[in-house]
Amino acid sequence: MLIYACKRLGVAVLVAVAVSLLTFSLIYLSGDPAMALAGEAATQQDIEYIRKFYGYDRPLAVQYADWLTKALTGNFGYSHYLRQDVADIIFSRLPVTMLLGACALVFALTLSIPLGVLAAMRPNTMVDRFALTLAVVGQALPSFWFALIMIFWFGIVWRLLPITGTESWVNFIMPSVALGYYVTPAVMRLTRTGMLEVLASDYIRTARAKGLRPPVVLFKHALRNAIIPVVSLAAVQFGFMLGGSIVIETIFAINGLGYLAWESIQRGDLPVMQAIVLILACFYIVLTYLADMLNAFLDPRIRVA
């Protein structure tokens, strides 16, 4: 288990290095950063001055090493637009997005896993059809449209839920549902497929031949094996929700990372964008690593791989 954990950690670090290289090269993606900073009316002299001032004249390797060491110590540079440390900006927005993502994930999992299990227990019945219909509808509805529909009914017509802000947990209901429902179909279908496969397996027959009660057969013997691919998917989806909450955060006016990313792209605030991409990518890596570890815990055969 320890060997496996170390191996996966090595891979994760390598991926992180690759991501940091890509993120760093973002600065040069849109041309000369000094020229972009100086603005359109700048003279050649101004540009040269800015290039020197921000260190863009040094060799790329030196710039990268400098940027990376700073990033590792939590220094993501300075937003010239907001005149604030990037780290401060990001860490004031991050908790909101994390909370939203977590709520959305909890919503998605508590809806999709039981539904997937039910559908697998009774394939081709009403429950199964209902679950599949929900999956198709869920996958087909764009989340911005779904969010607006919810705002219209729950927020405006029935006045049940607040439509903006982050003051209390009630504010998070609609955004979480809107963000989470998009993940539900994939998780639901994967759970259903996995359960169908596992329920038909020999060791489930063995478990029943031992006289085990249906809940034990279902949850101890079947779900644990069926859930393994779901864990990997959920980890990726959680990362996706953190990064992909731009639309939802914008609609519900939630001051999170997604909203910040959108703002920064609009005003070309490169250091902020860079930091967001790096942080989200690292979240992905950490989540994938955690999912791998959880799977290794669930399935002893993975540990030796």
Next chain:
Amino acid sequence: MSDILEVANLAVDIPLAAGMLHPVQGVSFSIGRGETLCLVGESGCGKSLTALAIMDLLPRTAIRTAESLTLNGEDILNAGERRMSDLRGNAMGMIFQEPMTSLNPSYTIGNQLEEALLRHRRVSHREARDRAVMLLEKVGITAAASRLRQYPHQLSGGLRQRVMIAMTLMCGPDLIIADEPTTALDVTIQAQILLLLAELQKEFHMGLLLITHDLGVVARVADRVVVMYAGQIVETGTATQVFAVPRHPYTQGLLECIPIPGKTRRGANLGAIPGMVPSLIGELRGCRFRERCAYAMPACAADVAFRAAEARDHVYRCLLTPAECAGNARRKVPA
């Protein structure tokens, strides 16, 4: 000898798009305490379904009917799932064909063994573990205590089948059903496992229903033999009776297929039964073996009842006696 298991007129029907499939029909037998009954027949003859029907583990779509089905005198035909789950793994256990896939890959051997006992008895984890160690040693697994912490993928097929056997013994069942327990194993391991089963059966004085298509196995361990063909019993008797004078042409054919030391001439061709098993879909009448039988007559198309041989407990489903078969031998199609 009181019977542990009594099966009377058991049938399994499975509705298919093409019609009703009748994989098991009119199967009756009984197993006494300490008795080994071998259920013999080729693939698809309904052996495994018979076993699953007794355990009430048939696929959801299958329909089970019977005149009576009793375990230790208790009706298990109408017992209901709750009572059945109390009996399964407790009064009767089952060993399956595929040791490689019959254990849950996610749990340790110890967990899966102890679980079987903890489900049915009020015992502590410690007691369950002690019994698991004791039984693992009994089935010939060395370093049993450390095996408890291992996972199925760390064991070979033979070891896994031994674990399966130990698992069915956890509650000390009265009846063990072993569905081709050695088919998936190496030939060298097969004999070991079978001898082990036979030994344990004697030691614990259980009834053993052994399903196999290996007649060599039957000759070694069986007290009684039930020969099935296409979902029906065609012959049943004690092992000695059936092997000495097989009555049904199908049993005769089966026995011609295997070499018997001292009986089969060196260099002589072994027999083969020509043709294929009939489709079991829809209404079935007459002897099901008649299409492949060398002695078939027009009368075989009507229903064929059991008839007794000289010994009363040796019955077979054929219109002809072995002597009459021999008289008809010239009609035999060259194989």
